[in-house]
Amino acid sequence: RAPLKLLCDNMKYQILSRAFYGWLAYCRHLSTVRTHLSALVNHNIVSPDVPCNASSGLTVDIWQRYLQDSTSYEDQELLRLIYYGGIQHEIRKAVWPFLLGHYQFGMTEAERKEADDQIRTCYEHTMAEWLGCEAIVRQREKESHAAALAKCSSGASLDSHIQRMMHRDSTISNESSQSCSSGRQNHARLQSDSSSSTQVFESVDDVEQTEADAQLEDGKQSKIPNGTVPNGTCSPDSGHPSSQNFSIASGFSERSFSNEDSALEMNKSSASSQGKAGGSDVPAPPDPDGARQEEKLQGQDSLEGEFPTGGSVDFVPVGESSAGVLRDRDAVALTVVESWADSEAEKQSLVESEDNLSEEPEMESLYPQLDSLAVADLANSEASAVSSTGVTYSPELLDMYTVNLHRIEKDVQRCDRNYWYFTPANLEKLRNIMCSYIWQHIEIGYVQGMCDLLAPLLVILDDEALAFSCFTELMKRMNQNFPHGGAMDTHFANMRSLIQILDSELFELMHQNGDYTHFYFCYRWFLLDFKRELVYDDVFAVWETIWAAAHVSSAHYVLFIALALVEMYRDIILENNMDFTDIIKFFNEMAERHNTKQILKLARDLVYKVQTLIENK
């Protein structure tokens, strides 16, 4: 009997302890989830009915009253109205800049105007910078295209060879664009150069080429725009080393000549830069090291997107209508470069070339394939370029920008072509804004999807500079969702926790039907803030709710919209026992067919549910 009692006690003890530990684990789990979830919502619950029913949203009337007297409504009240009822379409253009942080609530009209002017100046400046760069890129492409044509027709397709050639082209066009800034006559000369160089490329076709020959050709071609052809010193079919040397020599004299030209101009235009500009010009083959460092320095400047520090920068007005600007883009770029010459020259006089000796190896590694002859030539050409104008885009920057430019152009062309707003003129605006943004964030570069985020902003704001500013603000949050940021995994983890807490049945299904841990079907939702899931009118409504929600209910409101989308179709998902790929397919098919009003309401309810859950802990 005693052993039986012992056994019973033992069992009782085990059952109790198991129950206790189970309960403890459950409590711990819940508390972790709660602390986790509590970070996702604001703890202060804002009612939809206090002080008044907010379901009709922010109307024209209310906005008018607010504009006349900014004390008539609290910011919070306006945000509450937007969160629960959206914004009347007519005033979206006016309200969005507030929501996105371009304006602050409570700004006077004068202050807002100041903010506008500031952003406009900044935008025009940025645009001028990349337009200048683009002009070089276009020039470079024109040349390499001609070269590629020549190669193609001759049948010798050496990829690496062409690549190398393009690399050298960057130095060509660097120089050519810079020489164009030293005077309009030079620009005219440049044009004649490029046409003549095309001719030369074509005549090169006929020459039978070995690899070695090809290299020589390269060397020759890179010299052509230096003005050797107009001088008549380089015969088109000269592939011999001797004639190459000759053409370099003539290139030198040509360059130093143009330097003197520009130095003269400098003297006239800017007394302060006289000494330095003239000084660095005088030695015909200038110190290549110093020149390279200067080049590097300026490359960095423009890379960081900082404006020339001198307040004296004479700004080239970029016309309001971008189409006009674009039509003679080259001309604009030209004048921009000219106007910068002064300020950059001043800056240069402050630069001690010795300071940056350590950077030299880096520069050299940029031209790993160049033979020593070409390097010497390159250094000289850069020296003349820097001292004559001061505006230089480093080859790195040029290459980076070229890559991005092509990506942007491809995507702009196919951005929402079927939506009425995107006429060719407006697509041009889209392109300009995107290029400006990327120019300022070149280290990130363009990533597909960014156009989707910009497009709705442009549709509503219909103003390049304003849309640029708002897009920059929007991207501060959205940037993290792109592959270079780390936010997507956090979103997936949060989704998982939310579903686990709010819909355990669905969570079970997802768990049992395979690898749901990635929540991949939400990828595009978070990346583009549901832009591709909804039609345009709904995108507007959802976006403004997301922006307002950050101040009203949750800074992670996107999670709740995603959750609402899942919950909306939970019965279908459960009934059909959908697996991972089924769900992806299902939501692909459902794109642009959702009932947005219902989803937003459900999302607000879900936020409320989590808020009360945390409150009652």
Next chain:
Amino acid sequence: MARKEIPGTSLEGIRPTYVYKVVLLGNTSVGKSSLAYRYVKNDFKESLPTVGCSFFTQMINLEVATVKFEIWDTAGQEKYRSVCHLYYRGAHAALLVYDIANKETLSRAKLWLRDLEKEFLPDEIVIALVGNKTDLAAEREVNTEEGEEFARTKGLLFMETSAKTNHQVNDIFMAIAQELLQREQEKASAQSLHGRSTVDLGESGARTGCC
């Protein structure tokens, strides 16, 4: 090699169903999504750039078997590669798509091939080289022979297609299906030489490979 789904109540139970994972790779705007869309929906629409991956399925009824393609359409931009990679590992077939009017895209396809070769053994994956946009013949930069020659040296299937005019889109997928089934048969006959038990092993191995 592929997941084999044994149809339950269907009368066609004798005919096996194979599920194959197919991935579309290639430069941006060479027409990957358009090819997938044409193949699955038999339609052409001007699509937005793909972000991340998109997913389609298509069934083919052949005499010997039913084939279900799970098609993963990837974003062309390099930056999305890590994202897509998660979803197409264990693919049974890959279409390397390039644009015949853009020479650079062929070089990119060659790079993709190099990556695939690192990840898969030659008999693990069927690779097809696809020169898309034959409707842009006037702007052609890559000769048919050039693609063909490259495909031949690397042992790839090759076809030139146009998603816009529906030129050979079905054909290339069909060729892939045939090739996959043929490999399936070769494998089966090779395995039957070693006795029944290895067949099961081989199949369960493949199952873990594709999930």
